[in-house]
Amino acid sequence: MTKAVNEREIVLAILMEVTENGQYSHIVLRDVLSKYQYLEKRERAFITRVTEGTLEHMIEIDYILNQFSKVKVKKMKPVIRNILRSAVYQIRYMDRIPDRAVCSESVKLAVRRGFSGLKGYVNGVLRSIIREMDDISYPEEPLEYLSVRYSCPRWIIDLWAQTYSYDVIETVLKDFQEEKQVTIRCCLNRIEPEKLKERLEQEGVTVERHPYLPYAFWISGYDYLEGLESFREGLFTVQDISSMMVGEIADPKAGDYVIDVCAAPGGKALHAAEKLLMAEKALKAEPQPEVENTLVEEKETGAEKQSGQHAGHVEARDLTESKVALIRENIERTGLTNITAVCRDASVPDEASAGQADVVIADLPCSGLGVFGKKPDLKYKASPEGIESLVKLQRQILSCARAYVKPGGALVYSTCTISPEENEGNVRWFLENCPEFSVDDIREKLAPQLQDSVGADGSIQFLPGVHRSDGFFIARFVRRK
Numbered sequence: 001m002t003k004a005v006n007e008r009e010i011v012l013a014i015l016m017e018v019t020e021n022g023q024y025s026h027i028v029l030r031d032v033l034s035k036y037q038y039l040e041k042r043e044r045a046f047i048t049r050v051t052e053g054t055l056e057h058m059i060e061i062d063y064i065l066n067q068f069s070k071v072k073v074k075k076m077k078p079v080i081r082n083i084l085r086s087a088v089y090q091i092r093y094m095d096r097i098p099d100r101a102v103c104s105e106s107v108k109l110a111v112r113r114g115f116s117g118l119k120g121y122v123n124g125v126l127r128s129i130i131r132e133m134d135d136i137s138y139p140e141e142p143l144e145y146l147s148v149r150y151s152c153p154r155w156i157i158d159l160w161a162q163t164y165s166y167d168v169i170e171t172v173l174k175d176f177q178e179e180k181q182v183t184i185r186c187c188l189n190r191i192e193p194e195k196l197k198e199r200l201e202q203e204g205v206t207v208e209r210h211p212y213l214p215y216a217f218w219i220s221g222y223d224y225l226e227g228l229e230s231f232r233e234g235l236f237t238v239q240d241i242s243s244m245m246v247g248e249i250a251d252p253k254a255g256d257y258v259i260d261v262c263a264a265p266g267g268k269a270l271h272a273a274e275k276l277l278m279a280e281k282a283l284k285a286e287p288q289p290e291v292e293n294t295l296v297e298e299k300e301t302g303a304e305k306q307s308g309q310h311a312g313h314v315e316a317r318d319l320t321e322s323k324v325a326l327i328r329e330n331i332e333r334t335g336l337t338n339i340t341a342v343c344r345d346a347s348v349p350d351e352a353s354a355g356q357a358d359v360v361i362a363d364l365p366c367s368g369l370g371v372f373g374k375k376p377d378l379k380y381k382a383s384p385e386g387i388e389s390l391v392k393l394q395r396q397i398l399s400c401a402r403a404y405v406k407p408g409g410a411l412v413y414s415t416c417t418i419s420p421e422e423n424e425g426n427v428r429w430f431l432e433n434c435p436e437f438s439v440d441d442i443r444e445k446l447a448p449q450l451q452d453s454v455g456a457d458g459s460i461q462f463l464p465g466v467h468r469s470d471g472f473f474i475a476r477f478v479r480r481k
Contacts, residue, residue, distance in 0.1 A: 005036065005039065005043075006109075007039075007043050007046050007047050007050075008050075008086070008105055008106075008109055009109065009112070010032060010036065010047050011047055011050045011051050011054070011086055012079070012082055012083060012086065012109065012113070013032075014028050014029060014032055014047075014051045015051065015054060015055070015082040015085065015086060016078065016079070016082055018055065018377050019055075019058075019078075019081075019082060019377075020078045020082075022381075024375070024377065024378075025051065025052070025055055025375065025376065025377040026374065026375050029047075029048065029051055029052070032047070033047070033048070033224075037224070041223050041224075044224075049094070050086055050089060050090060050094075051086075052376060053089045053093055053094075054082075054085050054086045054089040055376040055377050056151060056176070056177060056372075056376040057089055057092070057093065057151045057177070058085060058151055058376075058380070059147065059148060059151035059152070059153070060092075060148055060149060060150075060151045061085050061088045061089060061092070061151075062085070063138075063148050064088055064092070064129060064133075064136055065084055065085070065088060065125070065129075067136065068125050068128045068129050068132075069084075069125050071121075077115070077118075079110070079113050079115060080110060080115060080118055080121075080122065083106050083109055083110055083113075083122065084106070084122065084125060084126070086106075087102050087103065087105075087106040087122075087126055088126075088129060090102045091126070091129060091130060091133060092133065099130045100130075102126070103123060103126040103127060103130065106122055106123075106126060107119045107122050107123050110122045142166060143157050143158065143161060143166075146166075146169060146170060146173060150170075150173035150174070150176070150177065151379075152173055152176075152372070152379055153379055153380070153382075155383075155384060156369060156379060156382070157169065159384075159419065159420075160172075160418065162420070163420055164463075168463065168466065171463075171464075171465035171466060172418070172463055172464050172465050172466070172471070174465060175373065175464035175465030176372045176373040176376075176464060177373070178373070180373065181208065181218035181219060181220040182218065182219050182220065182238055183210065183216060183217070183218055183238070183239065183240050183241055184216070184217050184218075184219055184236040184237065184238055184239065185213075185215060185216055185236060185237050185238075185239045185244055185267075185271065186215040186216070186217070186235070186236050187234060187235055187236055187237060187274060187334050188215055188274055188278055189274050189277050189278065189334070189335070189336060190233070190234060190235050190334070190335065191235045193214055193215045193217075196217075196230065196235055196236060197209075197217065199230045199235065200217075200219060200228070200230055200236075203222070203228055203229065203230060204221065204222065205219050205220070205221055205222045205228065206219065206220045206221040207219055210241055210468070211447070211449065211468065212241050212244075212245075212447040212449070212450065212468065212469075213241065213244055213248070213447065216241050216244060217236075225238070232333075234333040234334040234335050237267060237270065237330070237334065238267075239267045239271070240469055240470045240472070241468065241469045242416075242462045242467070242469040242470050242471075242472030242474075243267055243268060243363075243414075243416075243470075243472065244271060245446065245450075245460075245462075245472075245474060246268045246271070246361060246363060246412055246414050246474060247268060247271035247272055247274075247275055248445050248446070249412055249442050249445050249446075249474055249476050250268075250272055250275075250359050250361055250410065250412045250476075251275075251359075251410075251445055252272050252275050252276050252279065252312060252314075252358065252359050253279055253312075253358070254276065254279040254280040254282075254283045254312060255280070255310050255311065255312045256276060256312045256358035256359055257312065257313055257315075257356060257357050257358050257359075258272045258273075258276070258312070258313070258314040258315070258357065258358065258359045258360070258361065259314075259315050259317065259353060259356075259357045259359075259360050259361070259401075259404055260272065260314065260315070260316045260317060260360075260361040260363070261317050261344075261346040261360065261361070261362050261364075261397060261400075261401050261404075262317070262318060262319075262346050262362065262363055262364055262365065262397070263316035263317055263318050263327055263341070263361075263363075264316075264318040264323035264324070264326050264327055265323075265326045265327060265330060266316055266326065266327035266330040266331065266341070267330075268361055268363055268414075269314050269316035269327065269339060269361070270314075270316075270330060270331065270334055270336060270339065272314050272339075272359070272361065273313075273314040273336045273338050273339035274334075274336060276312035276313075276314065276338055277312075277336065277338055279312070280311065280312060311338060312338060313338050313339070313340070314338060314339040314340075315339075315340055315342055316331075316339055316340065316341045316342070317341075317342050317343070317344040317346060318341075318343065318344075318346075319343070319344075319345055319346070320343065321343055324341045324342065324343045327341040328341045346362075346364075346397045346400060346401070347393065347396045347397050347400060348400065349400045349403065350400070350404070353403070353404040354403045354404060355403070355404070355405070355406045355407075356404060356406060357404045357405055357406060357409055358406060358408075358409045358410070359405075359409060359410050359411075359412065360401050360402075360404050360405050360409070360410070360411045360412070361412050361414075362397060362398060362401045362411060362412065362413050362414070363412075363414045363415070364393070364394045364397055364398075364413070364414075364415060365390060365393060365394070366390055366394070366415035366416060366417040366419070366422050367382045367386060367387050367390055367417045367419050367422060368382065368416055368417055369382060369417040369418045369419050369471060370415075370416045370417045370418045370462070370464070370470050370471020370472055370473075371416050371470050371471060372471075373464060373470070374470070387419055387421060387422060388421075390422060391421055391422055391425070391426065394415075394422060394426055395426065395429060395430075398411075398413065398426070398430055398434075399433075402430075402434050402436075402437065402479075405437075405479045406479070407479055407480070407481050408478070408479065408480075409478070409479050410440065410476055410477065410478050410479070411437065411476070411477045411478075411479070412474065412475075412476050412477075413426065413427070413430070413474070413475045413476075413477070414472065414473060414474045414475075415472070415473045416470060416471065416472050416473075417471065417473065418461065418463065418471040418473075422473075423459065423461060423473040423475075424455070424457060424459065424461075427439070427457050427458075427459055427475050428457070430477065431477075434477070436479055436480055436481050437477040437478065437479050437480070438477065438478055438480060439457060439458035439459070439475065439476070439477060439478075440458065440476040440477065440478045441454075441458060442454060442458065442459075442460065442474070442475075442476050446460070450467070453466075453467065457475070458475060458476070459473060459474060459475035460473070460474050460475075461473050462474075
């Protein structure tokens with residue numbers, strides 16, 4: 001009996017959306033897996049792995065195909081091109097699937113998609129690759145080898161080579177292609193880390209502590225997040241450790257007003273709100289000095305009033321209502337009440353916020369060169385021209401965000417990229433154009449094993465493989481006056 005749903009057809013449909021229609025793989029894959037949530041875990045895992053793997057290794061796959069096909073990849077019909085790409089990925093990287101089965105299923109898929117006239121071509125190319133896979137040669141030039149072997153556009157390799165050694169670049173590229181556990185942050189306003197670990201293990205989840213923060217864990221072995229009661233209860237949120245470091249470096253104090261100018265989906269803003277809440281709880285728990293002749297109404301306000309503190313608040317902003325709705329959804333799930341989501345364009349000055357914020361978080365739109373391991377198609381969408389355009393946008397937003405910081409307050413700038421112009425270049429630009437700010441020393445806010453990674457300019461560039469995180473950049477500026 002023919003299956004109602006064929007996983008390879010689903011993979012092909014996703015690849016077509018991403019490679020031919022310009023959609024983002026993580027969004028398309030998320031929507032597809034949600035639609036087919038009724039499939040068995042094994043089937044959903046196959047769809048995820050083949051989709052992500054094909055995109056992750058696409059430069060290498062095309063390089064292999066071009067050695068065995070008279071019709072070069074760029075000249076192939078899009079459907080055939082993506083059928084062959086996914087087949088080569090399975091042959092090259094999935095040992096559990098017999099090569100003959102991959103070849104046979106690919107031919108059948110071509111026929112079902114209306115290309116019966118090309119079934120001989122598909123069969124011939126794949127059989128040739130199967131016979132000679134172990135003898136495929138790679139470029140001898142070192143940087144070109146890295147580009148092909150790890151499927152990274154050459155211009156990105158050249159960009160990184162201006163700053164990093166060959167070995168560091170290869171370490172980063174290798175790490176992008178390694179399967180990783182999901183990183184989560186315990187929501188301390190709802191549960192203690194040790195109790196969360198116990199809850200997750202009771203749900204059959206494998207839990208490992210992250211070495212950088214006591215409330216961070218790696219999890220694996222579960223079916224899907226929404227199937228975990230602990231997730232539905234808002235006991236944890238998915239967030240990379242480097243992103244959590246933004247909250248650590250922002251370090252909001254009890255009573256602070258925090259603005260996150262580009263907050264969606266809300267992870268950093270929620271973390272800041274949680275840290276505010278915990279700081280205020282700790283303050284209330286401290287013994288308060290006796291105050292003579294205190295008015296009754298002042299006594300009734302408790303430690304918070306006596307200490308001169310007020311409840312802190314986070315304003316999470318983003319550009320569109322759909323992004324703001326996503327932030328609100330996460331606020332509701334985590335149960336935090338000291339945070340609101342607002343629709344506002346970060347590149348347009350907000351005069352009402354001038355000098356109001358104790359902390360401004362500016363995690364800005366960037367090229368994403370640090371998260372290829374999670375969003376592999378980003379490396380094919382990025383371009384030098386795109387980075388140049390993003391730098392202009394980043395500087396425009398920073399020009400607006402600087403005005404919101406009150407004297408003595410802090411601005412935390414971060415990106416999820418490994419791009420000197422977007423990172424260290426923007427630090428230099430900011431200091432040159434904003435003389436009221438200076439770089440803050442963030443070492444004491446980091447785990448001991450990260451402190452030596454802080455650069456001479458006071459910033460930190462996380463590198464996959466070098467650090468146990470995504471590629472990420474953080475700098476903290478303090479307004480002196």
